[in-house]
Amino acid sequence: MLGVLQGKNPVDDLGGWLKRPADLDILIDAIEDGGLKQRNKAMVILAQQHGIPRRTISRLLHITPKTVTAYCRVYSIYGCERLMEGFYRRVKKSDDDLRQNTLFAVLHAPPSAYGFNVDVHGPILRLRYRFRKTSS
Numbered sequence: 001m002l003g004v005l006q007g008k009n010p011v012d013d014l015g016g017w018l019k020r021p022a023d024l025d026i027l028i029d030a031i032e033d034g035g036l037k038q039r040n041k042a043m044v045i046l047a048q049q050h051g052i053p054r055r056t057i058s059r060l061l062h063i064t065p066k067t068v069t070a071y072c073r074v075y076s077i078y079g080c081e082r083l084m085e086g087f088y089r090r091v092k093k094s095d096d097d098l099r100q101n102t103l104f105a106v107l108h109a110p111p112s113a114y115g116f117n118v119d120v121h122g123p124i125l126r127l128r129y130r131f132r133k134t135s136s
Helices: 002-006 012-017 023-033 036-050 054-061 065-078 080-085 097-107 121-135
Strands: none
Touching: 023 036, 023 080, 036 054, 036 065, 036 080, 054 065, 065 080
């Protein structure tokens, strides 16, 4: 499995391990082009279908056995598409135009527009100076 993850072993002959051979293309894309979480999901499914124990899979991929069990359960119930895309459509905060425009406006406005750089220390320093003057 480590050879597959590192790209040393070909992944084309792994289709015989899967109950659903059509999922092989999705898993290969996840291994080759996906992020760490997508690669881990694909490797968990391939290793589990090959008969590797879940504890060994979790040690190899440095994830918890509970995560391996969850990935296997989702794959067996819903299939590969649902495993790879997740259950909820998550919108990134960085994709929100209103948030981007507001942040851009705040960062490019002068600090005094939001109450910063106001002379806060002046009155405090004057009180200290008066207190020193009267106590001596």
